[in-house]
Amino acid sequence: MSSTTPDIPVLLLKTKSIPADGYHEIFAGWNNYLPTFLPVLEHRFRDNALTWLKNITSDRGFSSDTTTPTTSSFGGIIFTSQRAVEAFTAIVESLGPSTRDELLPEALPLYVVGPATARGLRSLNLKCQIIGEETGNGAALSAFMLDHYNRLPISQTVRQDRKLPLLFLVGEVRRDIIPKSLQSPDLPQGARIGVHEVVIYETCEMASFHIDFAHALEENVASGTKEQWVVVFSPQGCRAMLDCLGWLDESGRFKGQDTGSSPITTYIATIGPTTRDYLVKEFGYEPHVCAEKPSPExxxxxxxxxxxxxxxMQP
Known part of the structure; x- marks a missing residue:
């Protein structure tokens, strides 16, 4: 590819993860791609939950201090979303550098569901063990935690004759597979792990997405590039995306891509089969590619x- 060829825009329909985003890293670093993040959903942290989390952390709720009340102590933290990582990041960054390792010790397990959550936590440079990223889903992570947590020394998981629960930072909409799996009545009583869920953020669709997406399309046309990619991560925003592209008929179904009416050709990629199948079922539209693995790679x-x-490059 010539060095004078304009960068290929990649519109990522998601909020950019902080402190690190694997999609930005992989597309910004290779092959003349130009990634742009267009949030479809708006995530709002709950101030009372953030305050609670900071107080629990500052009051040694995750440390090995045996004087801390067991009702305010946890044996580990579960992360299954980037928003939970971002909330935790805000708490960690509010702590003094000299006290972080004491309040969040090396023995504290941080359980993650995949590489994205693991990457975000590792960027904090804590001494805590970050484990579970190879599991990939809630069911597999649950099985991993049941095995790992129950193998830890009793001195680490039991305090004042009470098995410490795990803290699960969640959004207001979430699946309950992890709490149910860890506390299943089918498990022996001693193998069950308590889970304390705290709703740390809430989610709603961004009212400005339609406008933001249309503006990004206009900018890409003006740049002179002949090709652009749109990466879809969830069903939210699919209708607005197809509508902005002019691909829907009056009934809301895919009417075809008129390649002759636009100087730029648009290609659609989905993060996985759920979003692909939604596009096919709801709109009769088959995206160009579907990732084999739901990851930046x-x-x-x-x-x-x-x-x-x-x-x-004919669609």
Missing amino acids: GIYAAIENYRSTNTR
Whole structure:
């Protein structure tokens, strides 16, 4: 590819994760891609929950201090979303550097569901063990935690004859597979792990998404590039995306892509089969690629494979 060729825009329909985002890293660093984040959902942290989390942390709720009341103590923390990582990041950054390792000790397990959550936590440079990223889903992570947590020394997981629960930072909309699995009545009483869920954030669709997406499309056309990619991460925003692209008929179904009416060709990639199937079922639209693995590497590989095998880039 010529160095004078304009960068290929990649519109990522998600909020950019902090403190690190794997999608930005992989697309900004390779092959003349230009990633842009367009949030579909708005995530709002609950101030009372953040205050509670900071107080629990500052009051040694995660440390090995045996004088801390067991009702305010936890043996580990579960992370299954980037928003939970961001909330935790805010708490960690509010702590004095000299006290972080004392309040969040090396023995404290931070359980994560995948590489994205693991990457965000590792960027904090804590001494805590960050584990579970290879599990990939709630069911597998639950099985992993049941095995791992129950193998830890009793001195770490039991205080004042009470098995310490795990803290689970969640959004207002979430699946309950982890709490149910860890506290299943089918498990022996001693193997069960208590889970304390705290709703740390709430989610709603951004009212400005339609406008923001349309503006990004206009900018890409003005840049002179002949190709752009849109990466879809969830069903939210699909209708607005297709509508802005002019691909829906009056009944809300896909009417076809009129390649002759636009100077830029748009390609659609989905993070996985759930979003792909939603586009097919709801709108009759089949995206160009679907990532084999729901990760930055999976999306990047899917786009690269499509581009390398469709050299003329006809949709």
